[in-house]
Amino acid sequence: MEDLWGTLFSFENYFQLLVLVQNSIYAGALLGVVGGLIGVFIMQRDMQFAVHGISELSFAGASAALLFGINVVLGSLVGSLLAALIIGVLGVRAKDRNSIVAVLMPFGLGLGILFLALYPGRSANQFGLLTGQIVSVDNEQLGLLIGISFAVIVGLGFLWRPLSFASVDADVARARGLPVTAISIAFMILLGLAAAVAIQVIGALLVLALLVTPAAAAMRVTSSPFLTPLLSVLFATFSMVGGILLSIAGALPISPFVTTLSFLIYVACRIIGWRRDAGRSSRMLSPSRTKIPA
């Protein structure tokens, strides 16, 4: 038991390690901002499952790149953009989208496993793509990840208002002359970029913990259009940075720490939201405010 604890947390040489991974911490914080922001729209557009599908194809692209000795981040980008565009074009309706994702996901995962099996290099790199490897990302790739993250943040900032409008009521937005289809495709591209960054950091299997869980948690406690993205970003950044800080203590992968922190925040938000709703519904039952069944 003490051995296990020692493996999980060992604070010898902690500060030397901290200096070594400080670039990863900056990148992790930035990814927290990306994940927190885009998660708000993933939730509104009901795209949680699609994110998973995109990240599996991103994984296939990354492992192909690893096998052929090209930049892994570029490979991952190609895979996720391809998946995002396929899902965006073919899956306009939620039902179609889910079946397309369900078809793409095992295909991408299978391809990725094939490329990894063919790859003669170290096995740590292989698992890294599935379960996270930010600490082993080199500086050149880190620069690329940071560049992509900024692109996603700027892109979301530009799309924000029409994207919110189109997400909540596509028909009305279209009637008002908004290019709803183009906005959806643009969003899918941003989502592909975000997923490509996220799989480098926490792994293809776990991206949802960063792209969905923080936003889902925020939406449990607020409906404000300002607080929701703010809280979501705070939750994601806290999980990310906290996860890195905890993981280097034991030289373990960061993913379990990130996913656990993000899960605990979600549970806390659910409890807070549930207690508040219970308080609210017992307070106001005046006839004008009660809900009319559809």
Place this chain on the structure above:
Amino acid sequence: MPTHEQSVLRLRSATLEFGDRPLWRDLNLDVKAGEFLAVLGPNGTGKTSLLKTVLGQQALTSGSIELLGAPVRRGSRDIGYIPQQKLLDHGTPLRARDLVAFGINGHRWGLPISTLSLRRRVDDVLESVGATAYASAPIATLSGGEQQRIRVGQAIAGNPKLLLCDEPLLSLDLQHQRAVSELINEKRRELNTAVVFVTHDVNPILGMVDRVLYLAGGQFRVGTPDQVLRSEVLSYLYDTPVEVIHSRGRIIVIGVPDGPGAHGHDVHHVEGGYH
């Protein structure tokens, strides 16, 4: 031609066919500013398709359709659109006032930064649709009737020339049907907006309607409610004996055939009038 005479919406010899199935042929229609047109008829006769042609999402097979004197484009900021009520997901990070603000600046790129003048305008709209009390409530916590008030507010917030209403009373109870339709009517009088109102039940808006466009059996009839909602007119359209009964200010239609293009219900059916 002086502008106040100009039609807000003008269809000339408009024909829409899907394959060899005509929905309507040679439809000539002018909707003027301030006019309230109800579009009635059973399911599958092209009511929704008509709205889509106005929104530029459905091309006519032949003929022309113009909005404010120009061929329709894909959507327009001169159009306010009120869709069917649909419940929004809990957690949707928008308040009632945000939805109204989309009607003013939802088309603009960038972050939703609110200015004082925008807030004032939104407050005015919320007040005019009687929604001040829940202006800052999360949209998903509002009842169906409250949400439809907000949607009316959103639709009129940009001072549209044409209000397109696609079954906006569906799934509301009678009290809210009345409230929402009166609100739409009040706004068209205040703002002199043309209203095209698609509905399967004319009764909640009977007292407001200037003219009716009745679509059935690949044919149509335009006129005042008294001219169109008559036994002989509907019998002709449906090509079968149909009886229109006026009862206590309501219109009830009996004998509408079931079958392709005419299934479902109609305006006005007998079965207890639950619509």
